[in-house]
Amino acid sequence: MPPSKTIIELRQLLSERFPGKRFSAEKAPSANAVWPSGxxxxxxxxxGGLPKGGIVEIVNQRKNSGSALLMxxxxxxxxxxxxxxxxxxxxxxxxxxxxxxETLARLLWVRCKNAxxxxxxxxxxxxxxxxxxxxxxxxxxxAKQLRKIPATTWYRLQRIAExxxxxxxxxxxxxxxxxxxxxxxxxxxxxxxxxxLEDQRLLAKLKPELAQHRLILGEPPEKRAEAG
Amino acid sequence: MFAVIYIPDFxxxxxxxxxxxxxxxxxxxxxxxxxxxxxxxAVAKETGVCPGLTSTQALARCPTILIxxxxxxxxxxAMNILLECANxxxxxxxxxxxxxxxxxxxxxxxxxxxxxxxxxxAKKVIAQFSKVLFRAQVxxxxxxxxxxxxxxxxxxxxxxxxxxxxxxxLSIETIEPPPEILNILGRWxxxxxxxxxxxxxxxxxxxxxxxxxxxxxxATAHTIRPLNLVRPKEIFEETMEFEHEIETLQPLLFILRxxxxxxSRRLELFYFVAQEIQLSLKLNSGxxxxxxxxxxxxxxxxxxxxxxxxTHLETVQTDSQIVALHLAAKPAxxxxxxxxxxxxxxxxxxxxxxxxxxxxxxxxxxxxxTPVVENSFRPDAFRMEPVxxxxxxxxPISCRQKPGGEFSKHLTFHDFSxxxxxxxxxxxxxxxxxxxxxxxxxGRPALLNSEKFVGVIKNASGPFRSSGNxxxxxxxxxxxEWDIQTSTGELFRVFTQDGDWxxxxxxx
Numbered sequence: 001m002p003p004s005k006t007i008i009e010l011r012q013l014l015s016e017r018f019p020g021k022r023f024s025a026e027k028a029p030s031a032n033a034v035w036p037s038g039x040x041x042x043x044x045x046x047x048g049g050l051p052k053g054g055i056v057e058i059v060n061q062r063k064n065s066g067s068a069l070l071m072x073x074x075x076x077x078x079x080x081x082x083x084x085x086x087x088x089x090x091x092x093x094x095x096x097x098x099x100x101x102e103t104l105a106r107l108l109w110v111r112c113k114n115a116x117x118x119x120x121x122x123x124x125x126x127x128x129x130x131x132x133x134x135x136x137x138x139x140x141x142x143a144k145q146l147r148k149i150p151a152t153t154w155y156r157l158q159r160i161a162e163x164x165x166x167x168x169x170x171x172x173x174x175x176x177x178x179x180x181x182x183x184x185x186x187x188x189x190x191x192x193x194x195x196x197l198e199d200q201r202l203l204a205k206l207k208p209e210l211a212q213h214r215l216i217l218g219e220p221p222e223k224r225a226e227a228g
Numbered sequence: 229m230f231a232v233i234y235i236p237d238f239x240x241x242x243x244x245x246x247x248x249x250x251x252x253x254x255x256x257x258x259x260x261x262x263x264x265x266x267x268x269x270a271v272a273k274e275t276g277v278c279p280g281l282t283s284t285q286a287l288a289r290c291p292t293i294l295i296x297x298x299x300x301x302x303x304x305x306a307m308n309i310l311l312e313c314a315n316x317x318x319x320x321x322x323x324x325x326x327x328x329x330x331x332x333x334x335x336x337x338x339x340x341x342x343x344x345x346x347x348x349x350a351k352k353v354i355a356q357f358s359k360v361l362f363r364a365q366v367x368x369x370x371x372x373x374x375x376x377x378x379x380x381x382x383x384x385x386x387x388x389x390x391x392x393x394x395x396x397x398l399s400i401e402t403i404e405p406p407p408e409i410l411n412i413l414g415r416w417x418x419x420x421x422x423x424x425x426x427x428x429x430x431x432x433x434x435x436x437x438x439x440x441x442x443x444x445x446x447a448t449a450h451t452i453r454p455l456n457l458v459r460p461k462e463i464f465e466e467t468m469e470f471e472h473e474i475e476t477l478q479p480l481l482f483i484l485r486x487x488x489x490x491x492s493r494r495l496e497l498f499y500f501v502a503q504e505i506q507l508s509l510k511l512n513s514g515x516x517x518x519x520x521x522x523x524x525x526x527x528x529x530x531x532x533x534x535x536x537x538x539t540h541l542e543t544v545q546t547d548s549q550i551v552a553l554h555l556a557a558k559p560a561x562x563x564x565x566x567x568x569x570x571x572x573x574x575x576x577x578x579x580x581x582x583x584x585x586x587x588x589x590x591x592x593x594x595x596x597x598t599p600v601v602e603n604s605f606r607p608d609a610f611r612m613e614p615v616x617x618x619x620x621x622x623x624p625i626s627c628r629q630k631p632g633g634e635f636s637k638h639l640t641f642h643d644f645s646x647x648x649x650x651x652x653x654x655x656x657x658x659x660x661x662x663x664x665x666x667x668x669x670x671g672r673p674a675l676l677n678s679e680k681f682v683g684v685i686k687n688a689s690g691p692f693r694s695s696g697n698x699x700x701x702x703x704x705x706x707x708x709e710w711d712i713q714t715s716t717g718e719l720f721r722v723f724t725q726d727g728d729w730x731x732x733x734x735x736x
Contacts, residue, residue, distance in 0.1 A: 060736065064719045068654035068736035084574070084617055093656040095733065096599035096610045104599050108615050110587060111595040121587060128583040130574045139736065140656055192687045192713040195653045195735060202653060 035133070035167050038077040039070070039203050045210050046182060050074075053162045054181030055154070056169045059211070060139045065186035066206045067139050067171045072098065073203055074169070078133050079103040085133045086110070086125050090118040091140040115145035119153060126160045126168065136170040146176050155179050175211070183212035229333040230372045230452075233314055233353060234365045234379035235306075238327025240267040242306035243296050245361045246468055246486050254293040256286050266298065301467045306362075309494060311460040313356050316497045317349075322372075322455040328379075330372045332455055343387060350385040359493050369394070371452045377402055395449060396422020403446040409436055421447045462498065464491050464557040473512055473549030477541055480550060484541075485534055487555045492528040495559055501526040503560035505533060507540075510552035517546060524577035526560045532578045533557075539585045574617060584615055605696045606705060607723075607732070608657060653735045655721060661730035666722060673710050673722065678731050681720070687713040711735070 036049035043049050050056050060067035071087075076099070078085045085107050087094060092111040096104060108131070112118040115138055122136050138146060158179045161168045170177055177183070188207035197205075235241055240257045244250050254272035256265045265281045275290035283295045303326065310329050314321045320332035338349040350366040357364035367378025369388035377398055378386040388394045398421045400413055418424050424432075425447050432440040445451065466487040474480050495502060503526040509517040521536050574580045587596045594612050602609040664678035673688045690710035697703040707725040709732070714720070719735035 062717065063734060064653070064717070064736050066653075066736065068656050072654050091656075092595075092659050093733070094599075095608070095655045095657050097601050097608060098652075098654060099601075101601065104601065106617065107598055108584075109597065109599055109612075110591065111612075112591070117591065120590060124583050124586055124590075128579055130576055130580040130583075140734075189717050190653055190719065190735065191717070192689055192711060192719060195689070195711050195719065197652070199652075 033165070037070075037074060039073060039206070041204075042070075042184070042206070042208055045184070045208055046213075050167045050169065051181055052165045052167050054168070054214075055158050055161060055177055055179065056167070057175065057177040057180035057183045057212075058169060058171045059175050059183060059185045060171060060173055061185050061187055062189040063173075064190045065188055066190060066202065067137075067186055068095075069199070069202055070186070070206060071135055071137065071169075071171060073199070074133070074135065075099065075107065076103055079106045082106065083132050084108065084130075085135065086131045088112060088118050088121045088125065088134070088136045090115050090136070090138040093140050094137070115141045115149060119149055122157065122168075123160075126157060126164065126166060129164045129166070132166060134166055134168045136168070138176075139171045139173055141173070143174065146172065146174070149176065151178055179214075180212060181214050182210070185209045185211045229368060229370060230375040231318075231331040231333055231350075231353075231366060231368045232324070232372065232375040232379040233310065233329045233331065233357070234367065234376070234382070235310060235327035235357075235362055236365060236380075237267045238306070239298050239303060240269065241327070241362055242303045243299060244269075245302070245306060246466075246483060246490075248361060250294065254290050256281075256283070256293055256295055258283055258295055258297050260298050260300075296471070299467075299469055301469075305465060305467055308461055308463060309360050310357075310362070311458065312462075312494055312497055313353075313360060313362075315460050316356065317353055320455060320457055321460075323458050324372075324376070328376065330375065330455055333368070343389070346387050347385065350387075354384050356497075360490060371449060372455065373446065373449045373453070377449075391449070395425065395447065396420060398422075400424055403443055405443050406439065409440065409443070412436065462559065464494055464500075464502075464559055465554065466490055466556075467552070467554045469552045470550065473551050474553075475549050480541065480553070481534075481538060483553060484537055484555065485530075487553070488530050488534045488537070491555065491557045492530050492533070495528045495557060498559065499562070500559035501528045501562045502533060502557040504558035505536065506554075506556040506558070507537060508554040508556075509546070509550050510554070511546055512548040512551050515547070517544070524581045526562065527578060529578070532582070535582050536578075536585070539582060539589065543589045605694060607694070607707075608659070653719070655733040656736050657733040658731055661723070661732045664722065664729050664731045666724075666729040673712055676712070676714065676720075676722070680731060680734070681714050681716070681718060684715045685712045686715050 033052045034046065034049035035052060036043050058067055058070065075085055075087070079102060083106065087107060088110045090112055092113065094109060096109070110121045112121060118136060118138060122134065125131060125134055154177045157168070170180070175183060185208065186206060187209055188205060190202070190205070194202060194205065240255070243257055244255065251269055252271065254269060254275055254277070256268040256272050256277055258264065259266045263282060265277065265279050265283070265286055267279065268277055272290060272293055275293070277286045277289050277293060281289070286293050286295065307323065307326060310327065311321060311323055314329040314331055318331040318333060318336060320334070322330040324330045338345055346368055350368065353366050354364050365379050365382040365384045367375045367380070367382050367386045367388070369375040369378050370391055374388050374391055374394065378388050378394070400410065400419055400421060402421065405413065413424065418427070425444070429441065429444050432444055468483060491502065503523055505521045505523065507519050507521070511517065519540065521540070523533070523536070527533070584596065593614070597612040598615050599610045600613050602611060662678055662680065664676060666673055666677075667675040673685045676683065676685055688710050691708035693706070693708050695706035697705060705725065707723045709721060709723040712720050712722055721732040721735065723730055723732055
């Protein structure tokens with residue numbers, strides 16, 4: 001049933017008086033804004049790209065599944081768009097010499113010695129709310145260090161991230177972020193023949209599997225039904 | 229029409245400006261040279277202490293009295309603040325005396341005889357002074373001298389509507405006659421200016437001499453003297469010398485916050501923002517710790533400026549106690565920045581640089597920043613530079629790549645490195661490279677013993693030879709690299725240098 005004339009008038013009056021407010025009858029703004037990673041099959045899998053305001057966990061299931069390759073692709077894509085990228089390097093393993101100076105010029109690199117330091121850094125960076133893409137690389141951190149990160153820490157980071165338009169990607173050797181909005185398992189193991197292949201061919205060879213895709217609050221019900 | 233802003237007990241107010249809680253305690257201010265009390269709080273007056281006493285006499289009358297000494301730096305800063313605030317209300321101002329500023333209201337909308345309008349204006353003036361921690365009194369009259377008399381008796385505002393009536397009600401002491409004349413007038417029973425003027429100019433001259441003519445002129449106050457106009461210096465500084473040395477951070481931060489609040493309010497009067505903050509700490513040993521902070525996005529936001537100082541001070545350790553604090557703000561006009569359609573700039577640069585400062589204090593400057601690859605073929609040669617995303621508006625890479633990505637005639641290291649590396653699987657480096665035991669069979673790596681892997685090498689590619697700095701015997705380096713795949717499928721890069729084998733990283 002269409003709303004009565006009085007209600008329409010009341011809504012108009014309220015929207016004039018309080019232009020910044022949104023009323024429950026209106027449709028919520030899209031809560032699942034995404035940033036395309038530029039890798040077609042990953043973007044298809046993630047329904048458009050990496051979501052903003054949530055945690056994306058990329059699990060490097062085998063030691064050479066291509067997580068560093070994927071991270072490099074994200075860095076290059078963001079730099080090409082003139083975006084600022086933050087890399088929190090859990091074991092100080094980032095190879096800067098593999099990148100053009102233009103890519104590095106838009107990079108904030110935090111070189112940590114262990115996972116504890118990395119978690120402190122990511123907490124500060126997420127609270128800053130200035131940085132659009134935050135990469136947390138824990139791929140080389142030993143399981144002993146990762147086990148020491150309390151699950152509540154991830155929930156806290158998720159709470160911070162969901163209030164920002166930041167894309168937060170955590171690269172881990174095993175699934176540890178239980179509250180991740182998206183978990184992507186990289187399952188392929190690259191061989192020695194792949195070492196010198198062109199990056200586009202290598203990226204095409206990545207084998208991502210969507211292990212978890214949670215909807216964030218505020219998403220329209222029809223989307224939830226779709227995902228369910 | 230003229231207005232006078234009068235700060236009663238100016239020296240004391242200047243001394244206690246950053247410690248307003250002391251107004252409820254007995255405090256006496258001593259003259260530096262004579263060591264005698266010049267001004268004191270109302271609570272001190274109640275205990276019987278009066279101006280002119282020595283500190284010993286004051287302490288004898290009130291053992292709990294707090295003795296402070298006049299500080300020229302604080303008084304000068306206070307006078308400048310007085311002029312700054314007055315300048316916000318009239319462009320024509322005079323620094324009449326310490327704690328007294330005369331304003332010419334001619335041409336201003338408030339220069340009317342409407343009492344209500346003037347009251348409103350005076351209220352604003354007093355509120356403004358209260359923001360910079362001064363108790364001000366305002367007097368408005370048709371000439372500067374009358375306005376000063378009015379300001380002195382105001383509580384806190386007095387508007388002289390009828391000059392003659394006002395003069396006649398004033399005490400004879402207002403015109404500050406010499407003691408001998410005051411004595412004579414007292415014996416005559418002349419107590420007010422009205423009675424003094426009624427004696428007549430000629431009669432007074434006959435009996436009291438030429439000196440009385442000047443007093444008569446002052447008492448009638450019908451002449452308008454020209455103002456000696458000044459402009460405030462626009463120096464935004466706050467200084468404090470501590471009675472007791474400061475040893476911990478908390479009291480220092482407490483004072484600093486007050487300083488920042490004051491500087492911010494003063495900058496606001498000129499529609500300025502702070503582009504640089506200079507902090508100076510004087511230590512008991514005589515040493516001075518000075519530090520300048522560039523404000524990435526000039527602002528007068530108290531929280532932003534305070535956090536900048538707090539983050540720095542949390543990492544500072546001094547050899548001796550702090551005896552004085554000086555804070556100055558370098559003013560600038562506010563920047564107006566419009567974000568572009570494709571937003572890439574920092575939304576809040578101050579917040580970002582604050583976060584950077586926190587990260588740097590946690591990890592050190594060599595572990596936070598932007599990497600810059602050295603112009604060398606030596607593997608993993610890079611340096612960390614401070615982040616400066618604002619310095620250069622970098623064009624998107626897609627606009628600058630050469631068509632086809634071909635090597636240019638003069639190949640640089642960056643071209644070589646990036647082209648070689650971007651077309652390959654990425655390496656995760658072990659820093660420093662891990663020493664390993666590697667066994668060669670038939671000229672190829674066969675067995676690996678390292679903390680990352682122990683076992684058979686299934687496949688290997690190499691050797692890739694590189695060397696550099698042959699012109700410097702001390703820095704000369706040469707190595708052979710092998711890319712290997714272990715029996716479990718893991719991919720590593722190993723290299724040999726000076727006969728030793730190292731694990732450089734893992735491909736991922």
